[in-house]
Structure formats: structure tokens, C-alpha cells
Amino acid sequence: MNTEQKSSSGDLELLELLEQTSLSDEVSSVKKGRFEKLKFNLSKSSHAYGEFMRKAPMLGYSLRRIIYAFITLYIAMAVVYVMLRIVTTDAAFISDINLEKAHIIYGDERYLKLISDRTRMFGVSGSMTSQVLRYLSNITPLWPKKVVINPGIDPDTAQLTGETVTKWFYLGVFMNGSSGGTQLSLVQDAFKRSIPVSFKVGGISVLLSYLIGVPLGILSAKNKEKSVDSAINGTSLIISAIPALVLISLLYKLSIYVFGSGGTYSDLTVVQKVWPILGVMLLVMPMVIVNTRRYVVDEMTSDYTKFALSKGLSTQYVFYVHIFRNAGIRLVKTLPEIFVLTLFGSSILVEQHWSIDGMSKFILKGVANKDTFVVLGYIFVSASAGVFSSLVGDLLLATLDPRIKLTK
Structure with missing residues (x-):
């Protein structure tokens, strides 16, 4: 009887072991099937992406550049947000309140409640x-957000009051009325x-800087190392060497005290509105002249130019058909970036x-008043414009120069 019981017990253990082994094999088979399916989907997606890039290289390149740029931008915005919040003191939240007149003592219960409400x-x-996640969500125009405009605190219920609206893009409100806008008004409205x-x-x-600077740069390049070149290039370098603050201050005083502006x-x-325009031109045009001269000189000394001249082509033909065209492509690429700058x-x-x-008033006053959303908004708008200007420059280069392949 004991022998039969042992045999039966052994059979049961063997049966359980077989069932566990079978179940384990089945689980492994399911996992393997899922892995193979995932591998197939990834391969299919990669193939589809490759086909998309071959059929629409500019669109694919643009999307990739925009995605990578905005990932970097959002990381930078998160870091800047944290840094601004660390250096922002309580005074930034109560700049419009005189604590002495309100009989509020720093650090007491009323003061802490005031800071909490603000x-x-x-x-x-x-x-x-x-806070960081909320701000990044607000500046992402891919889904609607519920935001409160004209916010306030109900003194009886201590609840946040205001008009709740739906916005796709939200840069926050002015914390300080001295930052370029009314306190609690929308930053994006002031930017608009x-x-x-x-x-x-x-x-x-x-x-105007390009219309005047490009011909001067070409003239300087065509007369390389001559008096004309020395005069144009030397003047551009001298203007560039003068500190921008000194240059603009001198021009401003000149326009008032000498020309009565x-x-x-x-x-x-x-x-008289030509004066501020001239001020910006003095900061931009020297760079345009120097870049034009450099690009044209590079093309003039290239092997294809020497070969074309040796074949008997006229200097004018080689310059305007080959040299200026290739140099112009490089100049066009810089136009969007210089404009945003x-x-x-x-x-x-x-x-x-x-x-x-x-x-300009927003970034200067915003930093001075530690107005978080004004500074962040300015950085985000300027950085976004810089991203798109760089992309536009690359696309212009690829469009004008058939040698540029965006798929490589």
C-alpha cells in the first residue's frame, strides 16, 4: 500500500512538473511571438520612414530638425524655469503692496498667506x-488648456477666482507692472x-543692410588688396570693433544735438525715423560686407573658377554666372538667421x-524685476524663431544648391 501511494505521489509530481514545463514553454512562446511582432513593426516603421524620406526629403528633414530642436528647447526652458524660480524672492510677488501701510509684518501669518495667495x-x-510640467504644457500648442485670466483670491473662501478660458498657447501673466505690461495681464498679448x-x-x-552691404562686399572682393578693398573692409572692421553701446549712444546724441532730431x-x-534704422544697420551691415567679401573671394580662388577662365570664358561671365551665384547661395542662407538675431x-x-x-523692453525690465513669465516668454519666442530661421536657411540652401542632399 505504501509502495502504491509512493508511486501515485510520484506520478502526481511528474504530472505537475510536466504541466509547469508545458506552461513555461507556452509563456516563452508567447513572449517570443510578441518580440518577433515588435521587431517586425519596428522594421516596418523604419522602412516606411526611409520611403518617406526618399519621397519627401525636405519635409522629412524639416520635421526631424523641428522635433530635435524643440526637445532641446524644452529641456533648456525647464532648466531656465528652475533657475528663475530659485532666484525669485517674495518681493517679486508683492511689488504692488506696501507692507507697512497694510500693517503686515514680514514672516507673520498674514505675510505667509499673502505670499501663498500671490x-x-x-x-x-x-x-x-x-510647475515645470505645467509651464511646458502651456507653451505646447498641441492641445487646449484651461487657464484663468484676471485671477484673484476670494477673501471669504480663499479660492482662486477669475475667468476660465480655453487656450492652445499660454505664456503666463505679468507678475510686475513695471515689466512692460499691466500686472496680471497676458504676456502673449503684450508680445503681439x-x-x-x-x-x-x-x-x-x-x-537695407543687404541691399547696400552685398554690393560693397562684392566691390571689395573684386578689388582685393587694393585701396578700395582696404577702405571698405577696413571701415567695416573698425565699426565692428567699436562697442555697440558706444556706437549707438554716439549716433543717438548726434541725431539730437547736431541734426535736431x-x-x-x-x-x-x-x-527722422531713419536714425534708429541707421543704428541697426551699423550693427548688421559690417557683418554682411565682411561675409560677402569672404564668400566671393573663396569662389574667385577656387579651382573651377581658374578652369573656366583658362577655357577662355570672360571674367564678367564667370563672375556673375558662377562666382556670384555660388557666393549668393551662402549669403541667402544667413539672411533668416541675421534677421532673427x-x-x-x-x-x-x-x-x-x-x-x-x-x-527689447520685456527682456530688460523682466530680468530687472525677476518677472518669471516675461523672461521665459521672451526666451521661448526668440529661441523658437531662431530654430525656424535656421531651418529656413537650410531649406533655402538645399533649394538653391542641387549639390546639397538633405537625406544624407
């Missing part, structure tokens, strides 16, 4: 991680009013001196 109003409450002004001044300046942009006549960089000094209602 951070909720400005949308900077909660943990640092939640100022960007066209900066665009007009910067756009006219860049256009107005001190602010709103007071200038149509003719002028709009958000070079024009800052000019706008400040002539009190132009452009974008």
Missing part, C-alpha cells in the same frame, strides 16, 4: 516639478503688440535709446 494667482504654486514694431524696424534695417521714436518725423538682439540697444515700443 503664487496661486501667478500660477507658480505647487512643487517645482509640477510689440513684435510688429520690432519686426518693422528690424526688417527694414536688415533689408527728436529723442523718442513717437516724436520722430518720417524722415537683429529682431531679438541687435535692436535692443536701438529700441532702448529711442524708446521704441518693441520687444
